[in-house]
Amino acid sequence: MTRAEPESSPAAAAEPGFRRRLLDGMAETVRKHGYREATVADVVREARTSRRTFYEHFSSKQDCFIELLAERNSDTIRQIYQAVDPAAAWDIQVRQAIEAWIAASQHDPTITLAWIRDIPALGDDARELHRTTGDAFVTLIRNLTATPQFQSAELHPPSRAMATILYGGYRELIASTVEAGGDIGEIVDVAVETAIALIGPR
Missing domain, CATH: 1.10.357.10 (Tetracycline Repressor, domain 2)
Structure with a gap:
């Protein structure tokens, strides 16, 4: 079993900083793994946020x-x-x-x-x-x-x-x-x- 990702509140996810962190997380993930091997899990790990927050800002990887x-x-x-x-x-x-x-x-x-x-x-x-x-x-x-x-x-x-x-x-x-x-x-x-x-x- 793996530890569950932390949930974030809708109010917190709406903050502009989360979108910036997710974009930066995507950039770092692509640097490490390449786009094709990158996953949403990788992006949220780099952004230090949750899958729920990701999908509140973006529809997909x-x-x-x-x-x-x-x-x-x-x-x-x-x-x-x-x-x-x-x-x-x-x-x-x-x-x-x-x-x-x-x-x-x-x-x-x-x-x-x-x-x-x-x-x-x-x-x-x-x-x-x-x-x-x-x-x-x-x-x-x-x-x-x-x-x-x-x-x-x-x-x-x-x-x-x-x-x-x-x-x-x-x-x-x-x-x-x-x-x-x-x-x-x-x-x-x-x-x-x-x-x-x-x-x-x-």
Whole structure:
């Protein structure tokens, strides 16, 4: 027999801190076990709460995982926007954006890899996150290259299709580097070179 998990009152479960703890518990569980092997029991153990509390906030393990990744991706996009100085030279802006993207990915590479590899196979809700996040990154790339510095330097700001290629290529490069045990920081230069080759002067 195992010791029963502690029950929590509805009032306590409604506190905002429990949702945060559960999301952090999901992140720690994925780091330790990977998403596929993770269980709700693992998550509530890491969050130091109960199964009842979990299901008062999330409908399933997948629901919690999707919210965690949505939050992480939104944070990454915000960090990239904040890192870019729109008054800097265009090639410096390219480097600033890519360095911020890689730094955000490098901060928690296990979660980054789970986002890239696990989400596509998790059904309609996960596919919707995959689509909306892809759209947000493509919009980010196009917004960052729609400044006067890019327009006045005889450059080639990317179309939606070109921005999609950049986004997808970077995702795969990040994932394959993590899977090979490499340092994501080492791909900054090649990522910058690729972007400059695509949007730079012909």
